[in-house]
Amino acid sequence: MNKILPPKVVDLLVREEQHFACASNAFFQAWKRGAEIAGAQWFGDGTREGLNRAVDIWELRPGMHELNDALGVMSSGQRMFLAAMVSFYNAREGTAMLRHCGFEGLADLGCLDLQRRQVISDLMLNYTGW
Structure with a gap:
């Protein structure tokens, strides 16, 4: 039985597909910005x-x-930022580094300035695996 999807669902699926089609490059650009900052x-x-x-x-x-x-x-801010970046490359190593920095949860990223928060946010939004 074929049912037609509601237009809102179709729009959401199309936007998601478009997002992930560009995600790899967007992740790289955010990563490079992070490397420049760090x-x-x-x-x-x-x-x-x-x-x-x-x-x-x-x-x-x-x-x-x-x-x-x-x-x-x-x-402490530089440690937190670099550890958060490393967690995208290697979750186990990144987690150990974050623990060493006193990281207990995402709210701890609130210690970062806007520029660093934006990098971490963009990495998270566009991560599709290393």
Whole structure:
């Protein structure tokens, strides 16, 4: 039995399909903005040039060893922001980093400034897997 979907449902499905068709690129753009804010040294080859020439997320993977070593000397906001970003790349490592930062839930991201909140928001909206 075929039933016609209500127009509102069809519109919602079309918008969702359009969103996810562009999500991968939108995620990369948000990731790159986050890497620029946090510092090129934590991503990819660790250089500004590498950040500028990167064309996909694989070229901007977080430097996990360097980040874990440096967590203790970062400001609480920088730790929280980088740990939240890392959680998109590697949930287990990101969770451990967030716990180390004292993260207890999403409301803790309220310590971030608007620019960093926007990056995390855009990453969440457009994440389709690493």
